[in-house]
Amino acid sequence: MTDTTTFPDPVYRDTVLAPLFEGVKTHFADHMDAINRAHLVMLVDTGILSREEGKAIAEALDAIAAETDRAALTYTGEHEDWFFLVEAELKKRLGDLGGALHTARSRNDMDHTQFKMALRTRAEDALARMLRLATALLDKARAERDTLIVAYTHGQPAQPSTFGHYLAAVIEVLLSDIRRLDAAIAPLDLCPMGAAAITTSGFPIDRARMADLLGFAAPKVNAYGCIASVDYVTGLYSALKLPMIHLGRVVQDMAFWSAFEVGQLHVPRSLVQISSIMPQKRNPVPIEHLRHMASVAAGRCDVIVNTMHNTPFTDMNDSEGEVQQAGYGAFEHATRVLDLLTAFLPACSINADRVARTTDAACITITELADTLVRSEGLSFRQAHEIAAATARAVIMEDAPLKQGYPAFAAAFAETTGRAPALTRDAFAEAVDARSFVTRRDRIGGPAPAALDAAFTGYADTLATLTAAQADRLARRSAAAQRLDAAFQDLKGPR
CATH class of the missing domain: 1.10.275.10 (Fumarase/aspartase (N-terminal domain))
Structure with a gap:
């Protein structure tokens, strides 16, 4: 035909x-x-x-x-x-x-090489922004090391902690996400050039020279894999998705903490919008923008990873130009999240009066009363827990702060043990004090000042190592660009 x-x-x-x-x-x-x-x-x-x-x-x-x-x-x-x-x-x-x-080349090895070059620029930019966010959070955590907060579990007031302790937890997750992104950049640093269509070439090419001139750490060894492997795509977008999910959980906490009924987090006027009809409203809408932008970024990452599902392990358009371009929107949304959160969280503060009122109303220091009874009265923890629970029920029923609950405690203690407590009224007051609660939790990972300071030092060391590693990569690529330009210009000059 x-x-x-x-x-x-x-x-x-x-x-x-x-x-x-x-x-x-x-x-x-x-x-x-x-x-x-x-x-x-x-x-x-x-x-x-x-x-x-x-x-x-x-x-x-x-x-x-x-x-x-x-x-x-x-x-x-x-x-x-x-x-x-x-x-x-x-x-x-x-x-x-x-x-x-x-x-001695093909569009195949050229395509994957240029895709990696485009992705490594975006990946390094996202990594730099994550490092900046981690640094800003570390600075904020140090500044808020001793700032009391109410820690919530299952949406209910649980125990006292500090804003610095909470932010330290965020930093630890973020550092893990940074390490994952750093690891996902490693496959981007292996050069496909010289793989040609899929089996290299019969010409005496120098793949290491190509990798060096283009700023890669080394050639990607297997020529088939240079063309067929898309792990540099799936690994990268998976690594980009995770901080969007993890930071989104923090953003959700900020929405909860800043709600009128909770009121623990104060968002400054510069990050608050007003209602067009209700003059009393203070709407911290950057939180909502952070939440939906993080979700959009995570969703776009899923689009790219899922596009690779059930594709053949060979050269294919499913991993090439159009798909590559579609993924860049994930980076665009992710960088906006990182930049806004870097500005937002350090600008916020804790409402100390609201924290104190919730601490009193919800008896969140009661765990330390039970612990104190075990240490000072020789009770089992279950006995101590029953006495503490009875004390909490009594003061909540009376709508009184826990620090005024010594009579209820003494009654519960006598009913449970058949004797009067050795714990004095002053010792009781110290046991249920929020600051004392935090100070006593000085083990590794606790909110006490010494424990937090040690953690902060570790985070700072990790940040320095990751920052230095990125600086080395960027310096290597910059030097490679200069070598390429010099070698190319030399071709045109007299010999």
């Missing part, structure tokens, strides 16, 4: 090829240019192309870059994609030599 159609079909052009072309213009053209230049240097270094050939191609690449108005380009279908557009421009200037640049 004779096929009289011509490429591209107009619907395919408009629905697939044109959007992909625009995506390359926006996201990948600079990376493709760097790959072209590095590959040319490598071809000359290895003798696959002569220096004269390299010089001509280098000059042509510079001319194309200088004479092409990328923003004005639109997809016409004359060339299948951006790669073939550049190759056509090379051939226009150099004839058959223009096609020599593609020796």
